[in-house]
Amino acid sequence: MQIKEYILWLWKTTKGVRATMACNTIFGILHVGTSIFFIWTSKHLIDIATGKSEGPFVLFVCxxxxxxxLQQLLSAVIKRQESLTETKLANRLRHSLFIHIMKGPLTSSENIHTGDIINRLEKDVNIVANLLSHVIPSGCVTSIRMFAAFIFLLSLDIRLAGIILLIMPVTLLSSKRHIHKxxxxxxxxxxxxSHIQIYLQDNLQHRTLISALSATNLASQRLFSLQNILYRQIKCRTDFYIFSRTMVQSGFAAGHTTxxxxxxxxxxQGTVTFGTVTAFIQLANQVQQPIVKLGNHIMAFIHTFTSVERLNGLATLKTEKQDTPIKLGNMPGIRLENVYFSYPNDDRNIIENFSHNFIPGSLTAILGKSxxxxxxxxxxxxxxxxxxKGNIILYDRKQEAVASPQTRCNIVYVPQGNTLLNGTIRDNLLLGKxxxxDEELHDALIVSAADFVYELPQGLxxxxxxxxxxxxxxQAQRIAIARGLLHTGGILLLDEPTASLDKDTERILLDRLTESVLDKxxxxxxHKQSTAQFCTHIVNI
Incomplete structure:
Protein backbone atom coordinates (compact mmCIF):
# COMPACT_ATOMS: atom_id res chain seq x y z
CA MET A 1 0.00 0.00 0.00
CA GLN A 2 1.10 3.55 -0.71
CA ILE A 3 0.89 6.28 1.93
CA LYS A 4 -2.16 7.76 0.21
CA GLU A 5 -3.97 4.40 0.20
CA TYR A 6 -2.97 3.86 3.82
CA ILE A 7 -4.45 7.20 4.92
CA LEU A 8 -7.60 6.69 2.83
CA TRP A 9 -8.11 3.23 4.40
CA LEU A 10 -7.78 4.70 7.88
CA TRP A 11 -10.18 7.52 7.01
CA LYS A 12 -12.85 5.07 5.83
CA THR A 13 -12.38 3.03 8.99
CA THR A 14 -13.20 6.05 11.19
CA LYS A 15 -16.71 6.32 9.75
CA GLY A 16 -19.18 6.58 12.62
CA VAL A 17 -16.67 7.74 15.23
CA ARG A 18 -15.24 10.86 13.60
CA ALA A 19 -17.37 13.17 15.74
CA THR A 20 -16.16 11.41 18.89
CA MET A 21 -12.55 11.66 17.74
CA ALA A 22 -13.06 15.38 17.08
CA CYS A 23 -14.51 15.83 20.58
CA ASN A 24 -11.53 14.00 22.09
CA THR A 25 -9.22 16.35 20.20
CA ILE A 26 -11.14 19.39 21.44
CA PHE A 27 -10.93 18.15 25.03
CA GLY A 28 -7.20 17.67 24.50
CA ILE A 29 -6.82 21.22 23.21
CA LEU A 30 -8.69 22.50 26.26
CA HIS A 31 -6.26 20.54 28.41
CA VAL A 32 -3.37 22.22 26.59
CA GLY A 33 -4.92 25.64 27.12
CA THR A 34 -5.36 24.90 30.81
CA SER A 35 -1.72 23.78 31.10
CA ILE A 36 -0.37 26.89 29.39
CA PHE A 37 -2.61 29.11 31.51
CA PHE A 38 -1.33 27.28 34.60
CA ILE A 39 2.26 28.17 33.64
CA TRP A 40 1.34 31.82 33.05
CA THR A 41 -0.48 31.98 36.39
CA SER A 42 2.30 30.27 38.34
CA LYS A 43 4.84 32.72 36.87
CA HIS A 44 2.85 35.70 38.12
CA LEU A 45 2.12 34.04 41.47
CA ILE A 46 5.83 33.46 42.10
CA ASP A 47 6.65 37.03 41.10
CA ILE A 48 3.98 38.30 43.51
CA ALA A 49 5.33 36.06 46.29
CA THR A 50 8.91 37.28 45.71
CA GLY A 51 7.84 40.93 45.53
CA LYS A 52 8.77 41.41 41.89
CA SER A 53 5.23 42.33 40.92
CA GLU A 54 1.91 43.14 42.44
CA GLY A 55 -1.46 41.42 42.12
CA PRO A 56 -4.29 39.61 43.94
CA PHE A 57 -2.36 36.72 45.52
CA VAL A 58 -5.45 34.81 46.69
CA LEU A 59 -7.09 35.09 43.27
CA PHE A 60 -4.03 33.61 41.57
CA VAL A 61 -3.95 30.76 44.10
CA CYS A 62 -7.61 30.01 43.34
CA LEU A 70 -9.77 21.12 35.30
CA GLN A 71 -6.69 19.24 34.07
CA GLN A 72 -7.64 16.19 36.13
CA LEU A 73 -11.26 16.28 34.95
CA LEU A 74 -10.26 16.70 31.31
CA SER A 75 -7.72 13.87 31.60
CA ALA A 76 -10.40 11.57 33.01
CA VAL A 77 -12.88 12.48 30.26
CA ILE A 78 -10.26 12.00 27.55
CA LYS A 79 -9.20 8.58 28.90
CA ARG A 80 -12.82 7.43 29.12
CA GLN A 81 -13.68 8.59 25.61
CA GLU A 82 -10.52 7.09 24.15
CA SER A 83 -11.26 3.72 25.75
CA LEU A 84 -14.88 3.66 24.53
CA THR A 85 -13.89 4.85 21.05
CA GLU A 86 -11.18 2.20 20.79
CA THR A 87 -13.60 -0.56 21.78
CA LYS A 88 -16.26 0.68 19.37
CA LEU A 89 -13.77 0.95 16.51
CA ALA A 90 -12.30 -2.49 17.17
CA ASN A 91 -15.77 -4.08 17.36
CA ARG A 92 -16.96 -2.43 14.15
CA LEU A 93 -13.81 -3.21 12.18
CA ARG A 94 -13.68 -6.80 13.42
CA HIS A 95 -17.40 -7.29 12.68
CA SER A 96 -17.19 -5.86 9.16
CA LEU A 97 -14.15 -8.00 8.29
CA PHE A 98 -15.81 -11.09 9.78
CA ILE A 99 -18.94 -10.56 7.65
CA HIS A 100 -16.78 -9.87 4.58
CA ILE A 101 -14.87 -13.12 5.02
CA MET A 102 -18.03 -15.13 5.74
CA LYS A 103 -19.64 -13.81 2.54
CA GLY A 104 -16.69 -14.89 0.43
CA PRO A 105 -16.71 -17.92 -1.88
CA LEU A 106 -15.31 -21.20 -0.58
CA THR A 107 -11.89 -20.67 -2.22
CA SER A 108 -11.48 -16.95 -1.40
CA SER A 109 -9.47 -17.38 1.82
CA GLU A 110 -8.07 -20.87 1.31
CA ASN A 111 -4.51 -19.51 1.12
CA ILE A 112 -4.82 -17.84 4.53
CA HIS A 113 -4.80 -20.12 7.56
CA THR A 114 -7.66 -19.57 10.00
CA GLY A 115 -5.06 -19.02 12.73
CA ASP A 116 -3.59 -16.16 10.70
CA ILE A 117 -7.07 -14.72 10.09
CA ILE A 118 -7.83 -14.84 13.83
CA ASN A 119 -4.47 -13.22 14.58
CA ARG A 120 -5.30 -10.36 12.20
CA LEU A 121 -8.82 -9.94 13.55
CA GLU A 122 -7.50 -9.74 17.10
CA LYS A 123 -4.06 -8.13 17.27
CA ASP A 124 -4.03 -6.11 14.04
CA VAL A 125 -7.54 -4.77 14.64
CA ASN A 126 -6.55 -3.68 18.16
CA ILE A 127 -3.42 -1.94 16.85
CA VAL A 128 -5.44 -0.01 14.25
CA ALA A 129 -8.17 0.88 16.75
CA ASN A 130 -5.57 2.21 19.19
CA LEU A 131 -4.01 4.36 16.49
CA LEU A 132 -7.32 5.91 15.46
CA SER A 133 -8.78 6.39 18.94
CA HIS A 134 -5.67 7.43 20.82
CA VAL A 135 -2.57 8.10 18.71
CA ILE A 136 -4.07 10.39 16.06
CA PRO A 137 -6.07 12.67 18.43
CA SER A 138 -3.13 12.68 20.84
CA GLY A 139 -0.74 13.52 18.01
CA CYS A 140 -2.86 16.53 17.03
CA VAL A 141 -3.06 17.72 20.63
CA THR A 142 0.67 17.16 21.17
CA SER A 143 1.53 19.24 18.11
CA ILE A 144 -0.69 22.06 19.36
CA ARG A 145 0.87 21.81 22.83
CA MET A 146 4.37 22.10 21.38
CA PHE A 147 3.41 25.05 19.15
CA ALA A 148 1.59 26.94 21.94
CA ALA A 149 4.43 26.43 24.43
CA PHE A 150 6.99 27.56 21.85
CA ILE A 151 5.03 30.75 21.12
CA PHE A 152 4.78 31.48 24.86
CA LEU A 153 8.52 30.83 25.27
CA LEU A 154 9.20 33.07 22.28
CA SER A 155 7.28 35.89 23.95
CA LEU A 156 9.41 35.54 27.10
CA ASP A 157 12.86 35.13 25.50
CA ILE A 158 13.45 34.89 21.76
CA ARG A 159 17.05 33.72 22.21
CA LEU A 160 16.13 30.75 24.40
CA ALA A 161 13.34 29.81 22.03
CA GLY A 162 15.82 29.78 19.16
CA ILE A 163 18.23 27.55 21.07
CA ILE A 164 15.46 25.09 21.95
CA LEU A 165 14.38 25.03 18.31
CA LEU A 166 17.88 24.15 17.14
CA ILE A 167 18.16 21.31 19.63
CA MET A 168 14.97 19.58 18.40
CA PRO A 169 16.00 16.24 16.83
CA VAL A 170 13.45 16.52 14.03
CA THR A 171 15.81 15.12 11.41
CA LEU A 172 16.15 11.86 13.31
CA LEU A 173 12.40 11.45 13.76
CA SER A 174 11.68 12.08 10.09
CA SER A 175 14.49 9.91 8.77
CA LYS A 176 13.26 7.85 5.84
CA ARG A 177 15.72 5.07 6.61
CA HIS A 178 14.53 4.99 10.22
CA ILE A 179 10.88 4.62 9.20
CA HIS A 180 11.62 2.00 6.53
CA LYS A 181 13.67 -0.18 8.90
CA SER A 194 0.80 -15.26 13.04
CA HIS A 195 2.89 -18.40 12.53
CA ILE A 196 2.86 -19.01 16.28
CA GLN A 197 -0.92 -18.50 16.38
CA ILE A 198 -1.34 -21.00 13.53
CA TYR A 199 0.94 -23.52 15.23
CA LEU A 200 -0.85 -23.22 18.57
CA GLN A 201 -4.28 -23.61 16.98
CA ASP A 202 -3.30 -26.65 14.91
CA ASN A 203 -1.65 -28.44 17.84
CA LEU A 204 -4.41 -27.69 20.34
CA GLN A 205 -7.08 -28.90 17.94
CA HIS A 206 -5.17 -32.12 17.26
CA ARG A 207 -3.70 -32.70 20.71
CA THR A 208 -5.27 -36.18 20.87
CA LEU A 209 -3.39 -37.22 17.73
CA ILE A 210 -0.14 -35.66 18.98
CA SER A 211 -0.44 -37.47 22.31
CA ALA A 212 -1.20 -40.75 20.57
CA LEU A 213 1.93 -40.36 18.43
CA SER A 214 4.00 -39.45 21.54
CA ALA A 215 4.95 -36.25 19.71
CA THR A 216 4.30 -33.80 22.55
CA ASN A 217 8.02 -33.12 23.05
CA LEU A 218 8.51 -32.57 19.33
CA ALA A 219 5.57 -30.14 19.27
CA SER A 220 7.04 -28.33 22.27
CA GLN A 221 10.45 -28.03 20.62
CA ARG A 222 8.97 -26.59 17.43
CA LEU A 223 6.97 -24.04 19.39
CA PHE A 224 10.12 -23.12 21.33
CA SER A 225 11.96 -22.56 18.02
CA LEU A 226 9.21 -20.28 16.71
CA GLN A 227 9.16 -18.34 19.97
CA ASN A 228 12.95 -17.90 19.78
CA ILE A 229 12.61 -16.42 16.31
CA LEU A 230 9.98 -13.98 17.62
CA TYR A 231 12.19 -13.12 20.60
CA ARG A 232 15.16 -12.28 18.36
CA GLN A 233 13.01 -10.17 16.07
CA ILE A 234 11.50 -8.21 18.97
CA LYS A 235 14.98 -7.81 20.51
CA CYS A 236 16.30 -6.36 17.24
CA ARG A 237 13.38 -3.94 16.95
CA THR A 238 13.61 -2.99 20.62
CA ASP A 239 17.34 -2.25 20.38
CA PHE A 240 16.79 -0.08 17.32
CA TYR A 241 13.86 1.68 18.98
CA ILE A 242 15.79 2.29 22.22
CA PHE A 243 18.71 3.74 20.26
CA SER A 244 16.38 6.12 18.42
CA ARG A 245 14.53 7.03 21.60
CA THR A 246 17.80 7.65 23.44
CA MET A 247 18.85 10.10 20.75
CA VAL A 248 15.56 11.95 21.10
CA GLN A 249 15.73 11.96 24.90
CA SER A 250 19.29 13.26 24.70
CA GLY A 251 17.92 16.23 22.80
CA PHE A 252 15.21 16.58 25.45
CA ALA A 253 17.80 16.53 28.26
CA ALA A 254 19.93 19.06 26.42
CA GLY A 255 16.95 21.38 25.98
CA HIS A 256 15.89 21.06 29.61
CA THR A 257 19.45 21.68 30.85
CA THR A 258 19.83 24.65 28.52
CA GLN A 269 22.38 38.95 35.57
CA GLY A 270 19.14 40.30 37.00
CA THR A 271 17.41 40.41 33.62
CA VAL A 272 14.55 38.06 34.57
CA THR A 273 12.50 37.27 37.64
CA PHE A 274 12.39 33.94 39.46
CA GLY A 275 8.86 33.41 38.13
CA THR A 276 10.17 33.77 34.57
CA VAL A 277 12.88 31.17 35.26
CA THR A 278 10.27 28.64 36.42
CA ALA A 279 8.26 29.45 33.28
CA PHE A 280 11.40 28.80 31.16
CA ILE A 281 11.81 25.32 32.67
CA GLN A 282 8.12 24.41 32.39
CA LEU A 283 7.86 25.68 28.81
CA ALA A 284 11.04 23.86 27.79
CA ASN A 285 9.37 20.67 29.05
CA GLN A 286 6.17 21.57 27.21
CA VAL A 287 8.19 21.91 23.98
CA GLN A 288 10.57 18.97 24.43
CA GLN A 289 8.19 16.34 25.84
CA PRO A 290 5.85 16.55 22.82
CA ILE A 291 8.86 15.81 20.61
CA VAL A 292 9.45 12.52 22.44
CA LYS A 293 5.72 11.81 22.33
CA LEU A 294 5.51 12.58 18.62
CA GLY A 295 8.43 10.20 18.11
CA ASN A 296 6.39 7.48 19.80
CA HIS A 297 3.41 8.37 17.62
CA ILE A 298 5.58 8.02 14.51
CA MET A 299 6.57 4.55 15.72
CA ALA A 300 2.89 3.74 16.23
CA PHE A 301 2.14 4.84 12.66
CA ILE A 302 4.92 2.59 11.39
CA HIS A 303 3.66 -0.39 13.39
CA THR A 304 0.11 0.24 12.22
CA PHE A 305 1.15 0.41 8.57
CA THR A 306 1.87 -3.33 8.68
CA SER A 307 -1.43 -4.04 10.45
CA VAL A 308 -3.38 -2.00 7.89
CA GLU A 309 -1.81 -3.97 5.04
CA ARG A 310 -2.68 -7.27 6.76
CA LEU A 311 -6.29 -6.20 7.38
CA ASN A 312 -6.58 -4.81 3.86
CA GLY A 313 -5.57 -8.27 2.67
CA LEU A 314 -8.74 -9.59 4.33
CA ALA A 315 -10.90 -6.68 3.18
CA THR A 316 -9.92 -7.23 -0.48
CA LEU A 317 -10.82 -10.94 -0.51
CA LYS A 318 -13.51 -11.67 -3.08
CA THR A 319 -17.10 -11.83 -1.88
CA GLU A 320 -20.13 -13.47 -3.37
CA LYS A 321 -22.65 -11.32 -5.15
CA GLN A 322 -25.39 -10.41 -2.71
CA ASP A 323 -28.85 -10.22 -4.28
CA THR A 324 -32.47 -11.18 -3.68
CA PRO A 325 -32.79 -14.94 -2.95
CA ILE A 326 -34.50 -17.00 -5.66
CA LYS A 327 -36.91 -19.31 -3.86
CA LEU A 328 -38.26 -22.20 -5.91
CA GLY A 329 -41.33 -24.29 -5.14
CA ASN A 330 -41.31 -27.31 -2.85
CA MET A 331 -39.12 -30.22 -3.90
CA PRO A 332 -37.23 -28.67 -6.85
CA GLY A 333 -34.89 -30.59 -9.14
CA ILE A 334 -31.34 -29.80 -10.15
CA ARG A 335 -29.78 -30.39 -13.56
CA LEU A 336 -26.08 -30.39 -14.54
CA GLU A 337 -25.11 -29.81 -18.16
CA ASN A 338 -21.52 -30.58 -19.29
CA VAL A 339 -19.97 -29.25 -16.09
CA TYR A 340 -16.20 -28.76 -15.75
CA PHE A 341 -14.46 -27.71 -12.57
CA SER A 342 -10.87 -27.39 -11.36
CA TYR A 343 -9.48 -25.67 -8.28
CA PRO A 344 -7.38 -22.50 -8.60
CA ASN A 345 -3.73 -23.12 -9.57
CA ASP A 346 -4.57 -26.72 -10.50
CA ASP A 347 -4.82 -27.71 -14.17
CA ARG A 348 -6.44 -31.05 -13.32
CA ASN A 349 -10.23 -31.17 -13.78
CA ILE A 350 -11.92 -32.56 -10.67
CA ILE A 351 -15.25 -32.62 -12.49
CA GLU A 352 -15.13 -33.09 -16.26
CA ASN A 353 -18.00 -32.99 -18.75
CA PHE A 354 -20.48 -34.11 -16.10
CA SER A 355 -24.19 -34.16 -16.87
CA HIS A 356 -27.07 -35.49 -14.81
CA ASN A 357 -30.63 -34.57 -13.89
CA PHE A 358 -31.58 -35.02 -10.23
CA ILE A 359 -35.33 -35.07 -10.74
CA PRO A 360 -37.68 -33.58 -8.10
CA GLY A 361 -38.40 -35.96 -5.24
CA SER A 362 -35.64 -38.40 -6.17
CA LEU A 363 -33.30 -40.06 -3.68
CA THR A 364 -29.91 -40.38 -5.34
CA ALA A 365 -26.67 -41.96 -4.11
CA ILE A 366 -23.36 -40.69 -5.50
CA LEU A 367 -20.70 -43.41 -5.36
CA GLY A 368 -17.02 -43.24 -6.21
CA LYS A 369 -13.50 -43.72 -4.94
CA SER A 370 -11.84 -41.20 -2.65
CA LYS A 389 -17.72 -24.52 -17.90
CA GLY A 390 -21.25 -25.88 -18.16
CA ASN A 391 -24.45 -25.07 -16.31
CA ILE A 392 -26.04 -26.10 -13.02
CA ILE A 393 -29.74 -25.32 -13.04
CA LEU A 394 -32.31 -25.56 -10.26
CA TYR A 395 -35.90 -25.86 -11.47
CA ASP A 396 -39.49 -26.48 -10.51
CA ARG A 397 -42.68 -26.59 -12.56
CA LYS A 398 -42.75 -22.81 -13.08
CA GLN A 399 -39.18 -21.52 -13.30
CA GLU A 400 -35.49 -22.26 -13.65
CA ALA A 401 -32.47 -20.57 -12.11
CA VAL A 402 -28.73 -21.04 -12.56
CA ALA A 403 -27.07 -22.18 -9.32
CA SER A 404 -25.73 -19.16 -7.45
CA PRO A 405 -25.61 -17.77 -3.91
CA GLN A 406 -29.15 -16.54 -4.58
CA THR A 407 -30.44 -20.12 -5.10
CA ARG A 408 -28.70 -21.42 -1.98
CA CYS A 409 -31.88 -20.85 0.03
CA ASN A 410 -33.21 -23.98 -1.69
CA ILE A 411 -30.29 -26.11 -0.51
CA VAL A 412 -29.84 -27.98 2.77
CA TYR A 413 -26.21 -29.08 3.02
CA VAL A 414 -24.89 -31.40 5.74
CA PRO A 415 -21.09 -31.73 5.40
CA GLN A 416 -19.09 -34.79 6.28
CA GLY A 417 -17.67 -35.11 9.80
CA ASN A 418 -18.29 -33.20 13.00
CA THR A 419 -19.65 -29.73 12.19
CA LEU A 420 -21.19 -28.84 15.54
CA LEU A 421 -20.42 -25.36 16.85
CA ASN A 422 -19.51 -24.46 20.40
CA GLY A 423 -22.75 -24.06 22.38
CA THR A 424 -25.61 -26.36 23.33
CA ILE A 425 -27.36 -28.94 21.18
CA ARG A 426 -30.34 -26.58 21.08
CA ASP A 427 -28.13 -23.73 19.83
CA ASN A 428 -26.84 -25.94 17.02
CA LEU A 429 -30.31 -27.05 15.99
CA LEU A 430 -31.65 -23.50 15.97
CA LEU A 431 -28.94 -22.56 13.48
CA GLY A 432 -31.04 -24.48 10.94
CA LYS A 433 -34.26 -22.68 11.93
CA ASP A 438 -39.57 -27.67 20.69
CA GLU A 439 -41.95 -29.91 18.75
CA GLU A 440 -40.11 -29.20 15.49
CA LEU A 441 -36.79 -29.88 17.19
CA HIS A 442 -38.18 -33.16 18.49
CA ASP A 443 -39.46 -34.25 15.06
CA ALA A 444 -36.11 -33.45 13.39
CA LEU A 445 -34.19 -35.41 16.03
CA ILE A 446 -36.49 -38.40 15.62
CA VAL A 447 -36.12 -38.49 11.82
CA SER A 448 -32.33 -38.19 12.04
CA ALA A 449 -32.14 -41.01 14.63
CA ALA A 450 -30.78 -38.48 17.11
CA ASP A 451 -33.47 -38.98 19.75
CA PHE A 452 -30.68 -40.19 22.06
CA VAL A 453 -30.41 -36.48 22.93
CA TYR A 454 -33.39 -36.81 25.27
CA GLU A 455 -31.58 -39.51 27.22
CA LEU A 456 -28.68 -37.16 28.01
CA PRO A 457 -28.77 -35.62 31.52
CA GLN A 458 -29.19 -32.08 30.15
CA GLY A 459 -31.16 -33.02 27.04
CA LEU A 460 -31.25 -30.23 24.46
CA GLN A 475 -23.94 -38.71 17.43
CA ALA A 476 -22.57 -35.39 16.21
CA GLN A 477 -23.35 -36.31 12.60
CA ARG A 478 -26.97 -37.21 13.39
CA ILE A 479 -27.48 -33.92 15.27
CA ALA A 480 -26.05 -32.13 12.22
CA ILE A 481 -28.56 -33.96 10.00
CA ALA A 482 -31.39 -32.89 12.33
CA ARG A 483 -30.15 -29.30 12.03
CA GLY A 484 -30.24 -29.63 8.25
CA LEU A 485 -33.77 -31.05 8.26
CA LEU A 486 -34.99 -27.96 10.11
CA HIS A 487 -33.84 -25.78 7.24
CA THR A 488 -36.49 -24.93 4.64
CA GLY A 489 -34.58 -25.82 1.47
CA GLY A 490 -36.15 -28.36 -0.90
CA ILE A 491 -32.88 -30.07 -1.89
CA LEU A 492 -31.07 -32.07 0.82
CA LEU A 493 -27.36 -32.75 0.28
CA LEU A 494 -25.82 -35.31 2.63
CA ASP A 495 -22.06 -35.97 2.56
CA GLU A 496 -21.25 -39.41 4.00
CA PRO A 497 -24.10 -39.26 6.55
CA THR A 498 -23.62 -42.91 7.64
CA ALA A 499 -19.79 -43.07 7.60
CA SER A 500 -19.58 -43.13 11.42
CA LEU A 501 -22.66 -45.24 12.08
CA ASP A 502 -22.99 -48.93 12.80
CA LYS A 503 -25.27 -51.03 10.59
CA ASP A 504 -28.30 -50.92 12.89
CA THR A 505 -28.17 -47.15 13.37
CA GLU A 506 -27.54 -46.67 9.65
CA ARG A 507 -30.66 -48.67 8.82
CA ILE A 508 -32.78 -46.74 11.34
CA LEU A 509 -31.60 -43.40 9.95
CA LEU A 510 -32.17 -44.34 6.30
CA ASP A 511 -35.57 -45.91 7.05
CA ARG A 512 -36.74 -42.75 8.80
CA LEU A 513 -35.36 -40.47 6.08
CA THR A 514 -37.04 -42.38 3.27
CA GLU A 515 -40.34 -42.63 5.17
CA SER A 516 -40.53 -39.10 6.60
CA VAL A 517 -38.66 -36.75 4.25
CA LEU A 518 -41.08 -36.76 1.33
CA ASP A 519 -40.87 -33.07 0.46
CA LYS A 520 -37.22 -32.90 -0.54
CA HIS A 527 -18.94 -45.07 -0.17
CA LYS A 528 -21.28 -47.68 1.33
CA GLN A 529 -23.29 -49.99 -0.91
CA SER A 530 -25.65 -50.56 2.04
CA THR A 531 -26.55 -46.86 1.96
CA ALA A 532 -26.94 -46.81 -1.82
CA GLN A 533 -29.45 -49.66 -1.65
CA PHE A 534 -31.95 -47.32 0.01
CA CYS A 535 -31.77 -44.89 -2.92
CA THR A 536 -33.94 -44.84 -6.04
CA HIS A 537 -31.09 -43.62 -8.26
CA ILE A 538 -27.32 -44.24 -8.23
CA VAL A 539 -24.64 -42.11 -9.89
CA ASN A 540 -21.12 -43.56 -10.15
CA ILE A 541 -18.21 -41.12 -10.49
Missing part, protein backbone atom coordinates in the same frame (compact mmCIF):
# COMPACT_ATOMS: atom_id res chain seq x y z
CA UNK A 63 -6.86 30.05 39.60
CA UNK A 64 -4.00 27.58 40.14
CA UNK A 65 -6.34 25.23 42.03
CA UNK A 66 -9.04 25.52 39.35
CA UNK A 67 -6.48 24.77 36.62
CA UNK A 68 -5.29 21.64 38.42
CA UNK A 69 -8.88 20.41 38.94
CA UNK A 182 11.10 -0.01 11.70
CA UNK A 183 8.34 -0.94 9.28
CA UNK A 184 10.30 -3.96 8.01
CA UNK A 185 11.09 -5.14 11.54
CA UNK A 186 7.43 -4.80 12.55
CA UNK A 187 6.26 -6.67 9.45
CA UNK A 188 8.55 -9.63 10.26
CA UNK A 189 7.30 -9.69 13.87
CA UNK A 190 3.65 -9.74 12.82
CA UNK A 191 4.28 -12.60 10.35
CA UNK A 192 6.09 -14.68 12.98
CA UNK A 193 3.36 -13.92 15.51
CA UNK A 259 16.60 26.23 29.74
CA UNK A 260 17.65 25.74 33.37
CA UNK A 261 21.16 27.16 32.92
CA UNK A 262 19.90 30.01 30.77
CA UNK A 263 17.37 30.93 33.44
CA UNK A 264 20.02 30.78 36.18
CA UNK A 265 22.35 32.94 34.10
CA UNK A 266 19.62 35.52 33.38
CA UNK A 267 18.59 35.46 37.03
CA UNK A 268 22.22 36.06 38.04
CA UNK A 371 -10.62 -38.14 -4.55
CA UNK A 372 -13.01 -38.49 -7.51
CA UNK A 373 -14.83 -35.25 -6.67
CA UNK A 374 -17.95 -36.41 -4.82
CA UNK A 375 -17.78 -33.70 -2.12
CA UNK A 376 -16.73 -31.15 -4.74
CA UNK A 377 -19.90 -32.00 -6.67
CA UNK A 378 -22.02 -31.20 -3.61
CA UNK A 379 -20.19 -27.86 -3.23
CA UNK A 380 -21.04 -27.09 -6.85
CA UNK A 381 -24.70 -27.96 -6.32
CA UNK A 382 -24.79 -25.64 -3.30
CA UNK A 383 -23.06 -22.90 -5.34
CA UNK A 384 -20.20 -22.89 -2.83
CA UNK A 385 -18.04 -23.43 -5.91
CA UNK A 386 -18.69 -22.15 -9.44
CA UNK A 387 -17.87 -24.35 -12.49
CA UNK A 388 -15.49 -23.08 -15.17
CA UNK A 434 -33.94 -19.91 14.55
CA UNK A 435 -37.66 -19.85 15.38
CA UNK A 436 -38.16 -23.63 15.55
CA UNK A 437 -40.46 -24.87 18.31
CA UNK A 461 -29.17 -28.06 26.77
CA UNK A 462 -26.22 -30.46 26.66
CA UNK A 463 -23.11 -28.41 25.78
CA UNK A 464 -21.29 -29.11 22.52
CA UNK A 465 -17.73 -28.16 23.29
CA UNK A 466 -14.98 -27.49 20.78
CA UNK A 467 -15.16 -29.94 17.85
CA UNK A 468 -18.11 -31.67 19.51
CA UNK A 469 -16.11 -33.02 22.47
CA UNK A 470 -18.33 -35.26 24.61
CA UNK A 471 -20.26 -36.71 21.68
CA UNK A 472 -19.24 -39.50 19.35
CA UNK A 473 -18.71 -38.82 15.64
CA UNK A 474 -21.93 -40.65 14.84
CA UNK A 521 -34.96 -34.01 -3.36
CA UNK A 522 -32.23 -35.96 -1.54
CA UNK A 523 -28.66 -36.45 -2.80
CA UNK A 524 -26.34 -38.63 -0.70
CA UNK A 525 -22.59 -38.95 -1.18
CA UNK A 526 -21.50 -42.31 0.19
Missing amino acids: IIVVCVV MRKLTENIRITD AFLWGVFCLW GTGKSTLLHLLAALLIPQ PDAS NTPCRELGTGLSEG TIIIVT
